[in-house]
Amino acid sequence: MYRAGLLILGLLSVADLLLPLLTDGEAPPMAIALVAAALGLASLVLVISAWRGARKAVLPLIVIRALSAAAALPAFFEAGVPAPAIAAAAATVALTAAGAALVLKGRTAVAR
Template sequence: MVLGVLSVVDLAGPLATDGEHPPMEIALIGAALGLLSLILVVLAWRGKRRAVVPLIALRVLSAVTALPAFFVGDVPAIAVLLAGVLVALTALGVALVLVPARQLAGAR
């Protein structure tokens, strides 16, 4: 679910950018990653285990595209904050996908 929401957010990237933060090229790459991720989310939701590893790879790649916000100067604070949220939610989503559901149920 988390990875699906992040995929939708990536799709909206080109509409939310000012062209500089993030650059339009990065927003378009993010949108492409979001679209591919959404396809994989649907496949994984339907039980196709083969979709999980590429889904994780695409979501991690999407998070990596946000990392320059922490190192490039002149990035607005809100963009840095959003990049941090994206990276944190990606880590959470990947962890939730990797932990079997029975372990989560048994942890209660």
């Protein structure tokens, strides 16, 4: 479970890194895409560290991924956001929650 959660969070991190290349500059705005890319890079470093056994990387990883998911929330409330962007935001939030839950549950199982 632990590694499956890390894999999900790692894939989300890579998606964040690619976001500036995929945006049209409006949905999401380029500034948001660049912040997401920075969060993606930081979390990808933490995913690699956690994969290699650094338990101290887990909590910062989950916090950064939660911040990234929170950055997707305005898509639900802003007018004029395209449906694919809303679907991507929903997938990001759901996958972040699933990945974090798997990592935390797997982490406690490994610690026992």
